[in-house]
Amino acid sequence: MICDDRVYGYYADQDNNCQIFHICHPYVDGDFFVKTRMFSFICGAGLVFDQSKLVCDFPEASIPCDVASQYYNINNYFGRVDLNFREGRTPDVPASELQVQTFRQFSEENLQPQQQIPENFI
Numbered sequence: 001m002i003c004d005d006r007v008y009g010y011y012a013d014q015d016n017n018c019q020i021f022h023i024c025h026p027y028v029d030g031d032f033f034v035k036t037r038m039f040s041f042i043c044g045a046g047l048v049f050d051q052s053k054l055v056c057d058f059p060e061a062s063i064p065c066d067v068a069s070q071y072y073n074i075n076n077y078f079g080r081v082d083l084n085f086r087e088g089r090t091p092d093v094p095a096s097e098l099q100v101q102t103f104r105q106f107s108e109e110n111l112q113p114q115q116q117i118p119e120n121f122i
Helices: 065-077 103-110
Strands: 009-012 020-028 034-042 048-050 055-057
Touching: 009 048, 009 065
Parallel strands: none
Antiparallel strands: 009 020, 020 034, 048 055
C-alpha cells in the first residue's frame, strides 16, 4: 500500500498515471499502535497530481509522473516551522526522527486534570 511507512502527506499514485493521489495520515490507535489511514482523491478531468507542488494541475505544467516518487520527501515539510516549503530544497528528515506522540503523552502534557464536580451540583 502506498501509505506504508510514510509520514503524513500527499502522495501521487504512479500506478494510476498520477490522476489519483492519496493523503496518508498516521495515528495512534486505542492500543497505542501507530497505524496509517489513507484517503484517496481523483484529480479533475484532464488533470494530474503534481507531487512537486502538491496540487492537481495540467500535465504540461506538472512534473512527469514517473519521477513523482523522487518528490515524496516534500511531505517532510508538514509540521516544520523552521523551513519554508518552496525554498528550493527539501528537508532530509528520516521518518524515524519524526515524533509520534501517543494520546496518553499528549494528554499528560496538554490537558488539565478534570476538576471535581461539587456533590451539591448534581
